[in-house]
Amino acid sequence: MYFFFEVKEGLRIAFRAIRANKMRSVLTTLGIVIGIVSVTLMATAIEGVDRAFEKSASAFGSKVLYIQKFPWVGHDDWWKFRNRRDMKLEYATVVSHQATLVDAVAPSVVTMKDARFGSRTMLSTFITGTTYQYQEASGTTINDGRFFSSEESDGGRPVCVIGANVAETLFPSIDPIEQTIKVGGFPYKVLAVLEKQVGLFGMFTADNRIFVPINSFMNQFGSRRDVLISARVRKGVDIEEAKEELRGIMRKARHLAPAQEDDFNINEQEMLTQVFGTITAVIACIGFFITGLSLFVGGIGIMNIMYVSVTERTKEIGIRKAIGARRRTILFQFLVEAALICLIGGIIGLMIAYPLSLIADQILPTAMPFSVVIISLLVSLFVGVNSGFLPAFKASKLDPVDALRYE
Amino acid sequence: MNNSYVINLQQIKKIYDMGGAEEVQALRGVSVQIGKNEYVAIMGPSGSGKSTLMNIIGCLDTPTSGLYEFNSINVSEMNDNQLAKVRNKEIGFVFQTFNLLARSNALHNVELPLIYAGVSSAERKRLAHEALEHVGLGDRVHHKPNELSGGQRQRVAVARALVNRPSILLADEPTGNLDSKTGDEIMVLFEELHTQGNTIILVTHEEYIAEHAHRIIRLRDGMIEADEIVKNRKSITTE
Ligand SMILES: Nc1ncnc2c1ncn2[C@@H]1O[C@H](COP(=O)(O)OP(=O)(O)O)[C@@H](O)[C@H]1O
């Protein structure tokens, strides 16, 4: 109960003191404001980049393994990978027959060709040749229409599925389904448009791609190409186990002796996530360092003004002590005041940062996380209490007689 | 040593160390006992140690040496919190310069000791109102100090001093900043308070004010020069 009165009286005094020195309090709190604005925007940006990444990475499917010549991360020895033997189309059949821990396997090959519809052209579009299993193996979603069937796929029919950007570019006004486009000069009938993926990987997403049956691809655009094999891990199976199984099958298919190291890589989304995690961690470190610095400077400002405040109110402290305020009461009074100034700074900071985060939302899919709001306010409080402590301690130790005599 | 004394000072000394070999002996061995419901005036020329003595009695200051018993409790052995509690509950201090909180109204100024005593808000308001009414300021509770006359400010200070029902009321030249008419009004108030059973110690350097008291202690150079009972007390009225 007693403590409650102290808090109430502390708040009352603090409000009054701040109101009496509005301009000074606001200026003092500037460092805190800047600190809070930068910390919230930083957190909001990281949140946005994270979300964008998650969205992009999900395009790779979290339970999909990609068998390739190259590893996705750590190209330290590019020539070593470059000189590896190409991945052959047959491996896809071998994997699909022998592997028990994956349930969809699709090979894909890529080239770049111009795509045309009527007078509209999309230059250097990624053309992917694959099988009917691709949709399952890669986890892509179709917006409208259907993926090609196993008959169309095996028979190498001139049909295609196009990415969202391709559809937008070639068919700004009409429905693309059942229309025939020219890919590298050859006619292909559009079966479906894929759902838009967007995300950080830009041109590499399916948005800018055209998918055609692999047999047709080989006929029209040539067959000597490096193949990528996508394999979806069966539900409930540990991804590492599936990876191990694929590794064994691939080693056998590529006739590797036990002593030889793998001349292929099995990639997964997790690798990207890890690399990405390191990047955001670095950004966060730099950001929080800057933030910490501005909060520190802000804290010094608060400390300075609290010393001024204590000196100005020496007489008041003397009066309060003379009528029974304890040391703790005085200490608390000034701590509350410092904390309140900082809290006001934090709130001003949030009021500035929030509209800015809405602007950021135009660029990145983000929103200021609620936890950041809470954390900002707690940090402001923390800075206030810390920088208020020394001045408040000084006030609490004032000798009542000396303080009363102060003019 | 009689246990019924409110205040018992034995050989109190207060020495200010001014650095180097210099020191000021503000009190050089003061021994005084003051009982319940006494009305004592402390007199003496400027610099004789009156304020120093009052501050020690009021637990605002501690003596360099000597024994101070307040209600038979040894004050020298108290820690800061205990001293604050004594100041809050047992002592009402009235200063020459009023020492009100400038930004607070009369009511809040009077409430302050009750806040530090942990009294609930409603009870606080009631007691503060009562105290202000007691000193004749029932119609000025929401005025700030700069909206009150000197005499009224001193009344607020007296109300604040009394609101916790202390054992003693200490007043260090309470009329020093007032004209003689308002000073007299304050003295009438003290007279009343004494009649109602309060113990009062009053510092003054004006003989005619001291003569309202029952007992006069005269200080000179930090020592008691005389300690006398007033024979023909003046009973003052403003009429
Ligand atoms: N804080 C202090 N430091 C040094 N000397 C002091 C201090 N307070 C009082 N004194 C000295 O102690 C003596 C008594 O002062 P005081 O009690 O204020 O006298 P009075 O109230 O009777 O005028 C004076 O000589 C004064 O200068």
Ligand SMILES: [Mg+2]
């Ligand atoms: Mg004096």
